[in-house]
Amino acid sequence: MLSRTLLCLAVSTASMPLLADTVWLKNGDRLTGTIKLFDGGKLLLQTDYGGAIPLDWSKIKTLESKEPLLVKQNQYTGEVAKSLQPSDDGKVVLANGDAPKTVEMASIQQIVKPKPVITDLVWKGNIDAALDFQRAERDSDDYNLSFKTSARHDRWRHNAKGQYNRETQDDVVTTDDWSAEYSLDYFLTDKFYWDGRINYKRDKVEDLSRERTVGTGPGYQFWDDELGAFKVGGLLNRTDYEFSNGEKTNFYSVAGTWDYNRYLVGKKFEFFTNGELGKPLSGVADYSLDVEAGLRYKVTDWASLNLKAERDIISGSRDGDVNKTRYTAGFGVTW
Known part of the structure; x- marks a missing residue:
């Protein structure tokens, strides 16, 4: 009898969701899963039975939730609650040890998973990819492939990106x-880091056939969480x-960089932009600009559609200006 009771207890325990979050709706329904984030009026609940479900916050x-969550009641500051506990209609309890706090749900602007400053590998x-084939009076084939990735461990962050274009x-x-x-960041504090990078470009059509840049300088990470990231930096560069026609030249320059991405509407959309604006310290050019901006729409958890615009400018160069703009639409994968 005892063994049968223990078996039933084990089966019932195994069938219970492990640390499942629970959402009670105003219509009486109750949903279980994992709270991923709340932003833009949508709570994203990851479930085994329906995937990622966006829920209207007003409903x-x-x-x-049994897991720690960062709850923001304004745009800039938030409180990490060790758990969230149910309360009266339109309220929730932020549990933090001996000082639980009940807040109005209407006052909450964001809920995200807190991200530790120093953690194990995060990748x-x-x-x-974008393809465009046109068959008309003039046939044209366009190919574009790009990647971007970062991996962080302890105080080090490795960043890499690349691109290939052919028309x-x-x-x-x-x-x-x-x-x-490729760039390597070392975090001096929670926000400030030192950046060292190397960049290589090869063009088989334009007059400027090869470009090599090595740079280093400080940077500042404003945020990096489930909703996106934003960082800026300054660089002292040596460019060759x-x-x-075989001619070569080199110069030093200062540059400002930025990298921003933001998830919207329950992480269905992502806006992103990154670039570098440089000023040579000698008179080889007035300025240079390399910028990218675009929008992604997530079809599934890993697949997306994207629209991108890229601009590459070298102005005032005595060896000839460069001014290229490229628009692409395609598909991709994210992780």
Whole structure:
């Protein structure tokens, strides 16, 4: 009899969801899963039975979570609650040891999973591809492939990105270039870091055929969480140019960099932009600008559609200006 009781207890325990979060709706329904985030009026609940379900915040009566969550009641500051406990209609309890606090759900602007400053390896990135084939009076084929990834362990963060572009018109190659960049960040504090990077670009069509840049400088990470990230930096660069006619030149420059991405509407959309604005310390050019901006729409947890615009400018160069703009639409994967 005892063994049968223990067996029933084990089966019932195994069938219970482990640390499942619970959401009570105003219509009387109750949903269980894992709270991923709340932003833009939508609570994203990850479930085994329906995948990621966005719930209208105004339709939620109260909720419960056993996991720590960062609850923001304004745009800039938040409180990490060790757990969330259900309360009266339209309220939730932020449990923090001996000082639980009941707050109005209408006052909450964001809920995200807190991200420790120093943690084990955290790896994220994306790969985007775009293809465009036109058959008309003039045939054209366009290819674009790009990737971006970062991995952080302890105080170190490794960043890498690359891109390949190729265009042909009536079997004549009009664009054929690729680029690769690697940077290594060391966090001096929670926010401030030191950046060292190397960048290489190869163009088989334009007069500026090769570009190599080595730079270093400080940076500041404003935030990096489930809703996105934003960082800015300053660099002192050494750049080497090699032209198609064999001429070479090099110069030093200062530059400002930025990298921003933001998830919207329950992480269904992502806006992103990154770039570098540089000023040579000698008179080889007025300025240089390399910028990318775009929007991704998540079809599944890992697949997405994307629209991107890229601009590459070198202005006032005595060896010839560069001004290229490229628009792409394609698909990709994220992790």
